[in-house]
Amino acid sequence: MRVVVVGAGIVGAAIAFAAARRGAEVTLVDAVGPAAGATGASFGWIGTSGKFPGGAAALRDDVLPHWRRLEAEVPGVEIRWTGSLTWPAPDGPVPGAQLLAADRVAALEPNLRDPSPGALHHPGDGALDPVAVTGALIDAARGLGARTRFGVPVERVLVRGGRAAGVETPDGPIGADAVVAAAGTGMAGLCDLPVAASPAVLVRIPAQRGLVRTVFAAPGFEVRERAGGGLLAAVGCPDGPEEAGHRAARAVAAAFRGTADARPDAVHVGLRPMPADRAPIVGPVPGLPGLYAAVMHSGVTLAPVVGDLVATEVVDGVPAAALAGCRPERYAACDTQGT
Ligand SMILES: Cc1cc2nc3c(=O)[nH]c(=O)nc-3n(C[C@H](O)[C@H](O)[C@H](O)COP(=O)(O)OP(=O)(O)OC[C@H]3O[C@@H](n4cnc5c(N)ncnc54)[C@H](O)[C@@H]3O)c2cc1C
Structure with missing residues (x-):
């Protein structure tokens, strides 16, 4: 065939x-x-x-x-099985995920400034x-x-x-x-x-290794470590790519210690196919x-x-x-x- x-x-x-x-x-x-x-x-x-x-x-x-x-x-299919944290935890149960109290969130993400009020942990998630x-x-x-x-x-x-x-x-x-x-x-x-074209922005941010350990999702942004080092953040794009890049860096710096001086070093706009x-x-x-x-x-x-x-x-x-x-x-x- x-x-x-x-x-x-x-x-x-x-x-x-x-x-x-x-x-x-x-x-x-x-x-x-x-x-x-x-x-x-x-x-x-x-x-x-x-x-x-x-x-x-x-x-x-x-x-x-x-x-x-x-x-x-x-x-060549290589996956970092780090698990994910959604912070703060959304309402309602999510299959396969656990609600973690602040101390357990802090154990998974020790550089997170404020692990309260807990997060939803999905240990099976990964990134590639x-x-x-x-x-x-x-x-x-x-x-x-x-x-x-x-x-x-x-x-x-x-x-x-x-x-x-x-x-x-x-x-x-x-x-x-x-x-x-x-x-x-x-x-x-x-x-x-x-099918609409829905813009979103991928931002690369320099950072020391191990600063972010899971795939971390918070209101307005997601962040994780790249296999080669540094961070990747994803944000929406209501305000143009350059501003989105700075917004992502500010959001990461507000959430994690050790990223205060981080500036985006690459910004990439993607058009998501959205039924x-x-x-x-x-x-x-x-x-x-x-x-x-x-x-x-x-x-x-x-x-x-x-x-x-x-x-x-x-x-x-x-x-x-x-x-x-x-x-x-x-x-x-x-x-x-x-x-
Ligand atoms: C910033 C951002 C973050 C995202 N984060 C995640 C995430 O964390 N997890 C997740 O699951 N998804 C995420 N997504 C969504 C995910 O990336 C997309 O759903 C996925 O990549 C779509 O893949 P695709 O192969 O369907 O389409 P595409 O990757 O868009 O591929 C379509 C291909 O078709 C080709 N094409 C189009 N028209 C023609 C034609 N007429 N003839 C020949 N070729 C043609 C194009 O050149 C293109 O290469 C994210 C997207 C963005 C932009």
């Missing part, structure tokens, strides 16, 4: 690897190259303690087992370098025979006999039995789904058999479980019950384009 995957972010890379692993002839196409979209600016938190809206809830329990499987199976891991998944897919076409924009989906039959590119057509659109904020050119109801959109696109959509927020967390389920559906033809709440049909006005 020939499968074209459009988009070499972490979601498309995970799908390409999973489909190649099941014996499909995979071609992974990207207008730019690996991790050129949101993935390249991502904070990289494998987070199971946050919100899992809509159909994402059914995927939560499989997130960590699938990342652990890929870590064991794919060279999304660019490196996307590259590793693509290398692994290539090792299984997948082809890659980078710097090649997909102009439209080819239709033959009422089915998706491949994609058209400036270099000519690429034929396929199935087309998986994992193009993030670029989905509009491939099918009509309500209208914030839940993943994964499944056959209504109106065009053979065209399949996979677009979501929290794509770093979800990529391995979604990749595996998409390959099960597209290559093996076996519907995945866990994806039942993620289907594109929930948007009444979902019409295909590019015919």
Whole structure:
């Protein structure tokens, strides 16, 4: 079976690897190259303690087992299993997480200025370098025979006999039995789904090693240590990247001792693919058999479980019950384009 995957972010890379692993002839196409979209600016938190809206809830329990499987199976998939702290703890129980009193928060984050009033601890969470891991998944897919076409924009989906039959590119057509659109904020050119581009900012802040030990999430920012040293913070972007960078550094300095003089040394804006109801959109696109959509927020967390389920559906033809709440049909006005 020939499968074209459009988009070499972490979601498309995970799908390409999973489909190649099941014996499909995979071609992974990207207008730019690996991790050129949101993935390249991502904070990289494998987070199971946050919100899992809509159909994402059914995927939560499989997130960590699938990342652990890929870590064991794919060279270059390296994860820092530090756990996460959400401070202060949100109201209500969160599966798999524990409410910690201030003294236990201080033991996990000794440089935190004010560990009261406690935090939500998810010991299973981790973080990764999304660019490196996307590259590793693509290398692994290539090792299984997948082809890659980078710097090649997909102009439209080819239709033959009422089915998706491949994609058209400036270099000519690429034929396929199935087309998986994992193009993030670029989905509009491939099918009509309500996906907004939601800006967020990734900020690198110099700091001594061990200053922040978990993935730490507080109102308005998230921060963690990079594998190579220094800190990474993620913040929203209502005020432009430069101000967002300074805001992130101030927020980290207000929360942690030892960062008072920290200035951002790199600021990267990413456009997060954000479905209208914030839940993943994964499944056959209504109106065009053979065209399949996979677009979501929290794509770093979800990529391995979604990749595996998409390959099960597209290559093996076996519907995945866990994806039942993620289907594109929930948007009444979902019409295909590019015919
Ligand atoms: C600052 C920030 C922090 C984040 N933090 C986290 C986090 O901690 N945890 C988490 O789980 N998620 C996080 N996210 C969200 C996460 O990064 C995204 O959900 C994920 O990267 C989406 O991956 P993707 O592969 O679907 O899309 P993208 O990475 O956007 O990839 C889409 C690809 O499709 C290609 N493309 C588009 N149109 C076409 C076309 N017509 N032809 C060919 N190629 C095309 C693009 O070039 C791009 O490479 C964060 C995002 C940002 C910006």
